[in-house]
Amino acid sequence: MATIERVEVLVTSPGRNFVTLRITTSDGVTGLGDATLNGRELAVASYLEDHLAPLLIGRDPARIEDTWQYLYKGAYWRRGPVTMTAIAAVDVALWDIKGKVAGLPVYQLLGGRSRDGVLVYCHASGTDVEALLDDVARYQEQGFHAIRAQAAVPGLSGSYGVRKGQLYEPAATNLPDEQAWSTEAYLDVAPGYLAKVRERFGFGFHLLHDVHHRLTPIEAARFGKSVEELRLFWMEDPTPAENQEAFRLIRQHTTTPIATGEVLNSIWDVQGLITEQLIDYVRTTVVHAGGITHLRRIFDLAALYGVRTGSHGATDLSPVTVAAAVHVDISVPNFGVQEHMGHTAETYEVFRGTPRLANGMLYPSDEPGLGITYDDEVAARFPYDAKYLPVARRLDGSMHDW
Template structure:
């Protein structure tokens, strides 16, 4: 019987920092998993190297569910982003191995296709409204059927959601960038540029917007009501999700759909949001919510309550996570949409992925497993660089939710 013979943790910064786990079996089959936690990468790398890797050696790689329970329920300390990201990496690597052993792409092991392709959205942004409109047009010309729109609030100085280069990457290779935030200025400005997008391009595509946890529940309700005529696909993370009951207040005031979950790590974090139908889309992702095994559990619960999927897919999730997400997306019945931002050119030199994009859709690789290869030698060209996400401060100097 095949056993796990080796597990290796790699940390490299090809365009941005990624943590990668590679598991090798006694039969010589390898599987890879993403263990990246933006801004806290070394915490997960240490958790894996010092605590989980020793537990893997000698185990049966085919017992994926048992391994998940062993790493989660077998530990006294449960949940949290570091633990769940580490478990995700192990789980995803084991699914990769299982697919290779079976000679099938992972989505076939999940029940096969529920759809032909996976609809995605990307991020249009601008320092002002004309620049945003130009960027929206660019994505529509590329064939996207859904676009997220963000613009910098005038005369404030914060730049959340605004891309500076080829891809959007807010993390900096220095101490955290401290950016100003003014809620009233945002509430006055953001609806106007969403209205401008609809006025110029019409309603023939899906329009999304990310609030990024920055409003109180009543402020979010006010925003959602104001933009109802824009017919948003969703407003994302309108308020911090620690208090799930707060979303009930938002629901009472607006019909704008709500998406939540990229910072949440387990089915228990979204249980009431889903079962009370306080959200429309759950945004948990493979890398931070326990891997393919646990993400499917979340999505199955969501399906019972007509909540659809909308997994996080930023540049700080490696191509391994994107591939795993597409395998899950194409198989689950309640798929909604997948975030897709692309990666830096350097990232593609380290991760070779079979995921393809065409006409606003992503398609999984047909290779056995996940269809992603990790080039250890290329990764060595990109040594680790510490990165920090920004910190938001109100105009009076107090810290605000990032």
Template sequence: MKISDARVVVSSPGRNYVTLVIETGDGVIGVGDATLNGRELAVAAYLRDHVCPLLIDRDARRITDTWEYLYRGAYWRRGPVTMTAIAAVDMALWDIVGKSAGLPVHQLLGGAVRDGVMVYGHASGTDLDALEADFSAHVDQGYLAVRAQCAIPGLDSTYGVSKSGAYEPAGGSRPAQDVWDTGLYLDFAPKMMARIRDSFGDRVHLLHDVHHRLSPIEAARLGRSLEPYRMFWMEDPTPAEDQSAFKIIREATTTPIAVGEVFNSIWDCQELITNRWIDYIRTSVTHAGGITHLRRIFSLAELYGVRTGSHGPSDLSPIAFAAALHLDLTVPNFGIQEHMNHPAGAEQVFDTSAEFRDGYFHPGDEPGLGVTFDEEAAARFPYNRKYLPVNRRLDGSVHDW
């Protein structure tokens, strides 16, 4: 089953997506997500100029060999651009093999160990009343777990909070300039969680994203202040590059810790997992080398009692979400899966068999990943350059966004 064609499609049905399409000589087509928000064209060029020519005439069934060939063979390893490109190839090959075998990918991975994948939604508000209303709407939709983000009084903008409609941080031909103050945040965050618990009790899992903004000591203080509210997790409390920082946080608080959406390989999270400094690993199928490599990360995490909580925002396409669901369904140490609705227009380009019911998603039993990609429809949505914001402290210095 030789690969006869590999092509890259960049489209923007509501937001930018990079899709890799691989076709075999006998007409089987597989698709993979290669989206890197704000740096989409870098991955598209890497695939188009360097990877796609190497795929022609390779056996599509040799998934692991192709992964090793692209990772080790390039010499320049890791990094978000390289690993996102490899991930797209990996997803597309799993899709091809599943379609060829007439089986969904989760069957190829050993079969389901659960009936569905618990997901969490994103609730936010410009004030506590608005947050409570949005949180209630998510509960009414059937979510068993909800992330809570609220505008911080005294700041013009807050990560994770939309002033109207769905939250979309990327936008404009230049990055937006957000302003940040750690003191205001640390004082407000416990009040936010107290409001949610007072209104909803403990019947819904409660999550919160710090988004890499604190020092280890500040994160430790936050974790302690949130302990009364039985958090499912606090996410990305400090910049993720410094793995040893999490030792300080772990020793100071019992609030569960989740991290990893910016990680690209097993080496980025090795110390965090083996030292048990985190409770959930959030690496994503698109940015951590695809199903093949993410499965290795999850297997390492299983040995140390760390559960999965994969990144799954709307800036990853429905292909990525489907691939994540197939893997989630099969790993014993699954914890939770992030879910955001894709923008209007995406359904014209991506048709998926995944279904949401009673707080759980299932990828469906269609062969392969269960996603159909319409290239003609994608052509109607040209690329639209957008950037994620840049964060600055009150004194004007750049801070982690």
């Protein structure tokens, strides 16, 4: 019987920081898992290297469920983003190994395809409305059928989601950038620029918008009601999700679909949101919600209540997570949409074999396992580069949710 022989924690920064776990078995099979937690990367690297790696040596790599329970229940201090990201890295690496041993892509081990491809949404943005409209047109020309739209709020440095370069990557300084925010100004302009998108491009594509946790429940309800005629695919993270009861108030006032969950880490964090049908899309992701094993539990629960999937997929998730997500997405019956942002050319030199993008859809690799390889020589060219996500302050100087 093969056992886990080596556990390596690999840190590289080809445009942004990624933490990767590589597990090697005694018969030479390797598996990769993503362990990236944006702005707190080294906390997960330490958790893996100092605490989990010694526990894995000598274990049977085929016992994925048992290993998941061992790492989760054995910690005593459960859940949270650091713990669940570390467990996810181990879990995904073991699924990668299992696929390679079986000679099958991971999605075949999950029951095979439920669809031909995975619908993705891209990120259109602009420093003003005209720039946003031009960006939407550009993505439509590329064949995307689902587009998130964000534009800057005039006079504010803290407008979320506005791209500065080729890719949107907010972690850009060695100390958090402090950005000004005004909810009143945002509520004055956001419904208007979303209406402009519909006026110019019509209703022949899915239009999404990310509020990014910035509204109170009643403000979110007012926003959702104001955009109902625009038929948004969803409004994302309308209010901080720690208070699941808050979504009941939003539901009482608007029929605009709600998506949340990218910062939530377990089935218990979304249980009430799902079972009480307070959301329409659950956005938990492979890397931050305990890996493929635990994400499937969340999605299976969601399926019972008519809630669809919409996993987070920003640039702070490595191509390993993108690949794992697509293997899950293509197999689950209640798939909704997958966020897709892409990565820098340097990132694709380190991580090779990413899912194929065509006509607004992602298609998983049919190579055994996840279909991703890691190039150590290229990765060594990009040492860790400390960066933080921004923080937001109201105009009076008090802290606000970023």
